[in-house]
Amino acid sequence: MxxxxxxxxxxxxxxxxxxxxxxxxxxxxxxxxxxxxxxxxxxxxxxxxxxxxxxxxxxxxxxxxxxxxxxxxxxxxxxxxIAVIYQEFNLVDELSAAENIFLGKAIRKGIRIDRRAMEERSAELFRMLDIAIKPRELVRNLTVGYQQLVEIAKAVSEKxxxxxxxxxxxxxxxxxxxxxxxxxxxxxxxxxxxxxxxxxxxxxxxxxxxxxxxxxxxxxxxxxxxxxxxxxxxxxxxGRELKETYPARKSSAVKEAVLLETRRLSGNGLKDISFKVHRGEILGFAGLIGAGRTELAQMLFGVRPGTSGEIVFKGKPIAPKIPRDAINSGIALVPEDRKRQGALLEIDIKGNISMTILDRISRMSVVNKGREQKIAETYKDSMRIKTPDLFQKIKNLSGGNQQKVIIARWLAVEPELIILDEPTRGIDVGAKHEIYKLINELVENGKTILMISSEMEELMGMADRIIVLAEGRISGEIDRKDFNQELIMSYASRTEKEAV
Ligand SMILES: Nc1ncnc2c1ncn2[C@@H]1O[C@H](COP(=O)(O)OP(=O)(O)OP(=O)(O)O)[C@@H](O)[C@H]1O
Ligand SMILES: [Mg+2]
Missing domain, CATH: 3.40.50.300 (P-loop containing nucleotide triphosphate hydrolases)
Structure with missing residues (x-):
């Protein structure tokens, strides 16, 4: 048996x-x-x-x-x-990596908590798992990727x-x-x-x-x-056959006109970022963790303004200090860490989708419920959000469906430039296909996309051009006809010395 x-x-x-x-x-x-x-x-x-x-x-x-x-x-x-690493993180931001690993099972020396022992044991775990994290580092300061590694170390520590x-x-x-x-x-x-x-x-x-x-x-x-x-x-x-992964675009939608240009943008770990994106283009951003892709997105969206350099949008300089500035200019960001930065867990689906467009669907501060419902319904269908109805609280949706709601929220803004940070992370194959189709439709309708992804295949399948970041700098740029995985990887792992 x-x-x-x-x-x-x-x-x-x-x-x-x-x-x-x-x-x-x-x-x-x-x-x-x-x-x-x-x-x-x-x-x-x-x-x-x-x-x-x-x-x-x-x-x-x-x-x-x-x-x-x-x-x-x-x-x-x-x-x-039985130990589990949940889809949702269970770390406490304000505690160190070591404290998180020993949360609820602190090592004691007599009646006192033995910080040294916990830190040493954590350092040992990190060494064993080959993770470059200092045990004393606050979880809040770690990127999502490193936070995940702390989760894994924590689960493993439980034998x-x-x-x-x-x-x-x-x-x-x-x-x-x-x-x-x-x-x-x-x-x-x-x-x-x-x-x-x-x-x-x-x-x-x-x-x-x-x-x-x-x-x-x-x-x-x-x-x-x-x-x-x-x-x-x-x-x-x-439950059905799914043919091509990357749906074909009717024709290249890329126009001559430059929609956004950055000139020597610096700050938040980024140095001298200069690039252009054209109307109707899908510009991909590749790079390793910590390369600065998310920081760049946040800078363009006003989450973390840069310290020097210029952003020119539709021919005019802009300097978004807060996301509202960027939204008003016509820029939207679907963030990477959607759970933390985006989903209002206690609010229903329709409210989560409509929150960015309340001005548009209200008159004298009264929300037009019918329109709200209709817009939410459209996205629910086109993105195949699985839910009994639009009145479900977000927290009751499965992980992937929560993400789809947040993406829908930003698409509802109908911005001219959409920054997608890891748009299909955690999303199933069928829905991925739907999202790719949606992205194609967006550019065919004149929108422009900046797409950050760690899935190289996805970038190569979708982008017109890929910019590679390494250690906060642009280390390479590749046109669609020259896409290949090795080239992207070699740019991504280029260090400053080699780039010179
Ligand atoms: N607390 C809850 N209240 C109501 N419905 C729930 C709750 N938890 C889960 N569900 C529903 O149960 C179904 C299964 O959800 P589950 O989270 O197990 O999916 P999953 O396979 O893990 O999906 P994903 O790949 O998106 O993570 C979904 O329809 C979800 O909306
Ligand atoms: Mg799940």
């Missing part, structure tokens, strides 16, 4: 109006890497929350270490060595026997993802069982032994990774 680390039997979970899990049975073999895939809202996160006690199933059983439970509790999960990773790679760049893979391999070699959720097929095939596909709250199948391929999985996930 198979040795199972974890078995879920006939798990059902309903929320008002949503059957999140429908009689799901899942068997995880001890020591395997078991991937869990499915579209946004398929029930992946809910399923793993039943394993950790965060969600109590309506029906079904959970079997761990030979014992059967009607539901887990966080304590039971911990006793059974997990079963480690559940809910989209761990989403905020990481390629180099960091590789580091994380090595870590997964290492943990697997140590006998840890891993459940790995991801929307990225390359990762699924690189890491997993078996794959379970979910759709609409149901388990569709569990299959050995060696017995399947991407096409099969995608079809199982979306």
């Amino acid at each position: 198979e040795d199972f680390a974890l078995q879920l039997k006939n798990i059902t979970k309903t929320y008002p109006g949503v059957l999140a899990l429908n009689d799901v049975t899942l068997e995880v073999i001890r020591g395997e890497v078991h991937a869990l895939v499915g579209e946004n809202g398929a029930g992946k996160s809910t399923l793993i929350k039943t394993c950790t006690g965060a969600v109590e199933p309506d029906r079904g059983k959970i079997v761990v270490n030979g014992k059967e439970y009607p539901a887990m509790s966080p304590r039971l999960a911990e006793e059974n060595g 997990a026997k079963i480690l559940i990773m809910d989209e761990p790679s989403a905020p990481l760049t390629n180099a960091e993802v590789e580091k994380m893979f090595e870590m997964v391999d290492r943990l697997k070699a140590q006998g840890v069982t891993i459940i790995y959720i991801s929307h990225r097929m390359d990762e699924i095939f690189r890491l997993s032994d078996r794959i379970t596909v979910m759709r609409d709250g149901r388990k569709i199948e569990t299959i050995a990774t060696s017995q399947t391929n991407v096409e099969h999985l995608v079809t199982a996930m979306v």
